[in-house]
Amino acid sequence: MVEPELPWWRHVRWLWLSLMSFVALMLLIAYQTRWVYPEIHAYFSQSGNLTGQQLATRARDYLQQGLDLLLLEPDDAEIRQQAHFQIKLAYSLFDIGLYRREYDCTLPSLDAIDELLLRLEGDAPVTATHLRQSVLAPMRCLTRIEMHQLDRRSAVTAEFVDETRRHQGQVLAGSLVIFVLGLGFWLMHELQRRRAAKSAKESLEWMSRALRDPLTGVGNRSALHDDVVAKHGQQMGLLLVDIDYFKQYNDSLGHPDGDRLLRRLVELIQQAMEQRARLYRLGGDEFAVLFECQDDRSLDASCRNLVESLRAAALPHPSHPHATHVTFSVGAARFKADHAGYERGYAAADVALYEVKKKGRDGWQVAALDSREMAG
Numbered sequence: 001m002v003e004p005e006l007p008w009w010r011h012v013r014w015l016w017l018s019l020m021s022f023v024a025l026m027l028l029i030a031y032q033t034r035w036v037y038p039e040i041h042a043y044f045s046q047s048g049n050l051t052g053q054q055l056a057t058r059a060r061d062y063l064q065q066g067l068d069l070l071l072l073e074p075d076d077a078e079i080r081q082q083a084h085f086q087i088k089l090a091y092s093l094f095d096i097g098l099y100r101r102e103y104d105c106t107l108p109s110l111d112a113i114d115e116l117l118l119r120l121e122g123d124a125p126v127t128a129t130h131l132r133q134s135v136l137a138p139m140r141c142l143t144r145i146e147m148h149q150l151d152r153r154s155a156v157t158a159e160f161v162d163e164t165r166r167h168q169g170q171v172l173a174g175s176l177v178i179f180v181l182g183l184g185f186w187l188m189h190e191l192q193r194r195r196a197a198k199s200a201k202e203s204l205e206w207m208s209r210a211l212r213d214p215l216t217g218v219g220n221r222s223a224l225h226d227d228v229v230a231k232h233g234q235q236m237g238l239l240l241v242d243i244d245y246f247k248q249y250n251d252s253l254g255h256p257d258g259d260r261l262l263r264r265l266v267e268l269i270q271q272a273m274e275q276r277a278r279l280y281r282l283g284g285d286e287f288a289v290l291f292e293c294q295d296d297r298s299l300d301a302s303c304r305n306l307v308e309s310l311r312a313a314a315l316p317h318p319s320h321p322h323a324t325h326v327t328f329s330v331g332a333a334r335f336k337a338d339h340a341g342y343e344r345g346y347a348a349a350d351v352a353l354y355e356v357k358k359k360g361r362d363g364w365q366v367a368a369l370d371s372r373e374m375a376g
């Protein structure tokens with residue numbers, strides 16, 4: 001028996017698990033993309049504003065430019081004005097809450113720059129000492145801020161890399177767990193399916209054996225009953241076939257030859273009745289033939305055909321009292337396939353068979369059932 005392929009929907013639970021693992025992965029990726037990365041990004045760039053190290057760098061650059069100008073021409077009015085502008089820019093970039101809060105050099109530096117700006121505005125002289133205190137000291141402070149901010153960035157970057165690695169590990173471990181669970185489930189399902197298929201196959205074999213005659217391979221009495229039930233309501237013909245003087249056949253040739261004759265007769269009856277009928281061995285040397293049959297005439301024709309086929313086969317019977325060949329007797333009846341109809345039809349065919357035996361065997365008789373009896 002070929003095991004049937006599983007329909008696609010039987011795999012749906014396996015698909016469902018795969019889908020779940022996919023969704024879990026997507027959620028993790030979405031979590032990283034939507035929350036983790038923007039958070040890190042925001043931390044680094046402060047949403048695009050110039051802060052942290054970047055402001056300090058720019059402030060230091062403006063101070064540097066101011067210093068360069070003042071070193072060039074400290075008394076020239078135009079140069080002083082340009083330097084004032086650069087230093088003012090530096091002051092505004094330096095003067096932020098973060099630096100004031102976190103770096104104690106910020107306030108003195110801002111005061112020193114402020115003082116230099118006043119000096120420039122008031123046309124007061126600017127000496128090397130002034131420049132050292134008001135420009136170089138704040139530049140040192142800004143350099144300190146810059147370096148500290150850079151160190152902080154590096155720490156955040158390292159933390160980010162660790163965090164990303166941890167997330168990737170979680171994603172990988174999660175996928176592996178889901179995959180292994182799915183595989184385990186599939187294996188269990190597969191084992192269960194195979195066990196079920198095996199036991200179904202065994203049951204079918206036992207059922208089929210229970211309905212079969214082991215000697216000839218045709219159905220037995222239970223199979224006949226099942227087939228009548230399956231044909232419920234239809235007009236059926238039933239032939240009961242019994243070998244004549246089979247005891248004498250066995251006695252003269254032995255049981256193995258008797259068995260061979262039974263098997264040969266099965267072939268012969270099947271050929272004579274062709275595809276339209278089913279054959280059963282009811283026990284000993286008695287067979288039954290069942291087929292759909294609408295009238296007594298075709299039932300009679302079937303009986304005639306069967307008896308003549310056996311005569312034509314001319315199977316030798318050395319101890320037949322009235323013939324040289326095997327003969328059989330056939331009793332036939334039509335019936336409607338339901339419980340009562342079958343019982344009546346079977347009894348009528350049996351009586352007809354008995355009549356044939358009584359009249360000398362090697363012949364057939366169709367039971368005369370009127371239409372009322374047929375209809376039940």
Ligand SMILES: Nc1nc2c(ncn2[C@@H]2O[C@H](COP(=O)(O)OP(=O)(O)OP(=O)(O)O)[C@@H](O)[C@H]2O)c(=O)[nH]1
Nearest residue numbers: 242243244245246247248250255256258259284285
């Ligand atoms: N070889 C063989 N013989 C069997 C088997 N089953 C039953 N028989 C024999 O079939 C014979 C049936 O004998 P009877 O019932 O007297 O029937 P018969 O000799 O055909 O006599 P009539 O039917 O009256 O013509 C018995 O001798 C049984 O032993 C079987 O499986 N194999």
